[in-house]
Every structure is written in structure tokens, then in C-alpha cells.
Amino acid sequence: MISLKVGSLTGLSSKLGLKRSTPAPAEAEPVAAAVPGKVKAPKRPTRRRAPKPGSSFRPKLVLASASPRRLQLLEQAGLTPDALRPSSVDESVSKGEVPRQIVRRLAKAKAEAALKLVKNEPELAKCFLIAADTVVAVGRRVLGKAELENEAADMLRLLRGRAHRVYTAVTMVTPEGRWRERVVETRVRFRNITDQEIGAYLASGEWRGKAGGYAIQGIAGAFVIKLVGSYTNVVGLPLTETVSMLAGEGYPVALLWLAKAEVDAA
Numbered sequence: 369m370i371s372l373k374v375g376s377l378t379g380l381s382s383k384l385g386l387k388r389s390t391p392a393p394a395e396a397e398p399v400a401a402a403v404p405g406k407v408k409a410p411k412r413p414t415r416r417r418a419p420k421p422g423s424s425f426r427p428k429l430v431l432a433s434a435s436p437r438r439l440q441l442l443e444q445a446g447l448t449p450d451a452l453r454p455s456s457v458d459e460s461v462s463k464g465e466v467p468r469q470i471v472r473r474l475a476k477a478k479a480e481a482a483l484k485l486v487k488n489e490p491e492l493a494k495c496f497l498i499a500a501d502t503v504v505a506v507g508r509r510v511l512g513k514a515e516l517e518n519e520a521a522d523m524l525r526l527l528r529g530r531a532h533r534v535y536t537a538v539t540m541v542t543p544e545g546r547w548r549e550r551v552v553e554t555r556v557r558f559r560n561i562t563d564q565e566i567g568a569y570l571a572s573g574e575w576r577g578k579a580g581g582y583a584i585q586g587i588a589g590a591f592v593i594k595l596v597g598s599y600t601n602v603v604g605l606p607l608t609e610t611v612s613m614l615a616g617e618g619y620p621v622a623l624l625w626l627a628k629a630e631v632d633a634a
């Protein structure tokens with residue numbers, strides 16, 4: 369069990385903007401007794417414990433995704449989900465639907481499907497649940513995941529030498545059933561990659577299952593000449609927005625960082 373001494377938390381907790389759940393204990397002085405000659409035992413100082421990953425103190429966190437990138441990004445932010453509950457939703461796009469609508473609809477559908485699963489699991493029934501969806505938009509075209517090599521080739525030919533936008537929607541459901549969502553847009557410009565480079569990139573297989581047929585976190589990072597906005601949004605989960613949504617609804621983000629620091633230091 370990780371425990372933090374009150375004294376050691378005082379400075380850090382105020383720096384982190386954490387509020388104490390109990391006031392700082394007063395100096396433990398013996399209190400004058402009602403019965404002459406008897407002294408009441410001093411009150412034991414209240415100790416605040418940082419939540420241990422996996423402990424019951426911490427609300428459960430469920431990631432409704434099969435994407436290893438989303439899991440890695442959450443972990444990078446010091447938040448390890450207690451469970452993964454991916455779902456397969458129909459990702460086909462209706463005519464006239466714009467990128468923001470698409471990602472919002474799909475992230476919501478993924479959250480709804482995962483929520484149905486966790487409702488039947490008592491230990492996860494009261495959890496924070498996160499789902500996300502990413503698409504690439506270039507001109508009027510919306511590019512979903514490339515599943516076949518020729519799809520990825522077409523997408524890369526379309527993206528080379530010009531700017532495109534990457535949209536990710538994050539949907540969060542709180543243990544109390546509140547729904548929150550954010551749609552984040554990042555602008556990316558690729559240099560004019562050659563056919564030969566596209567051929568070599570396809571051989572890497574890194575495009576498979578990625579929106580727009582590329583993964584910025586791999587070789588395709590070398591295609592980018594400009595990026596405006598959130599990098600993690602392109603990889604599939606905008607961390608600033610995700611972490612603020614969780615913290616804003618009471619998920620103890622900063623306390624978990626503190627607990628992790630304790631573990632790392634031990």
C-alpha cells in the first residue's frame with residue numbers, strides 16, 4: 369500500500385491544486401478531561417493516502433477501444449485503464465456528413481456499446497469510460513481506416529504535397545452517468561512524397577488500420593512538414609483534452625501522478 373505522510377503531501381498537494389478531504393490535524397495535545405485526574409487520549413493524526421493503481425479508492429477507468437495507440441497514450445499520461453472494452457461499431461459514413469459529425473457519432477456509439485458491456489460487470493458498473501474515433505479529412509473527402517494496400521496507396525497519393533485535417537472525438541461517461549465530449553482538430557501538411565517512397569512505406573505495413581493510411585508516430589512522421597495543434601490527437605487520443613475532461617469530472621488524475629511518483633521513487 370502506498371501511503372504519503374501528511375507533511376510530505378502538504379507542499380505537493382497545494383502545488384497540484386489538490387484539496388484535502390480532511391483539515392490538517394491540529395497538534396496532538398492532551399485534552400483536559402471532564403473527570404478530574406483523567407486525560408483523554410490524543411486524537412490520531414489523519415493520514416491521507418494516495419490512490420494505488422488498482423486500489424478501491426480510485427474510481428475505475430475503462431477504455432472502450434482496441435487501439436494499442438490509445439492505450440499507450442493514456443498510459444503515457446499516467447493513467448492505466450482497469451479494463452479495455454472495445455466494440456465493433458458500423459463505421460460507414462452517411463452522405464453529406466461532415467468530419468466533426470462523423471467522429472462524434474462514432475465515438476458516442478463506441479461508448480454506448482461499451483457501457484452496455486460494463487453495466488453487467490458489477491466491479492466496472494461505476495466507472496469513468498472513454499471512447500474515441502479518428503478520421504482524416506482532405507478537401508471534401510473523409511478518409512477512414514485503410515484496410516487494404518491499394519486503399520492506403522490512394523490515400524497517400526491524395527495527401528502528398530498538401531494539407532489535411534485530423535479529427536478525433538473523445539466521449540467520456542462518468543460514474544454518475546454524465547456524458548462529456550470533445551472534438552479536436554489538428555492540421556497536418558505532408559511534403560510531396562514520391563511514388564517510390566509510397567511503395568516503400570506500404571511495405572512497412574504501418575498504414576494498416578490507420579485513418580488516412582498513415583501513422584504519424586512511425587515512418588510517416590518523416591512526411592510531415594507542418595503540424596498545427598495536438599500531436600496526440602493525430603495518433604488517436606488528444607491527451608490535453610482527455611485528461612482535462614477526466615480531471616474536470618473528478619477523476620483523481622494528479623493524485624495518480626503523485627502515487628506513480630511514489631512508486632517510481634520506491
Ligand SMILES: Cc1cn([C@H]2C[C@H](O)[C@@H](COP(=O)(O)OP(=O)(O)OP(=O)(O)O)O2)c(=O)[nH]c1=O
Nearest residue numbers: 433434435501502578579582583584602603604
Ligand atoms: C492519422 C493516424 C491515425 N492513427 C490511428 C488511430 C486509430 O487507432 C485509427 C483510426 O481508427 P478508429 O476507428 O478511430 O479507431 P480503431 O478502430 O483503431 O480503434 P477503436 O475503435 O477500437 O478505438 O488510426 C494512428 O495511429 N496514427 C495516425 O497518424
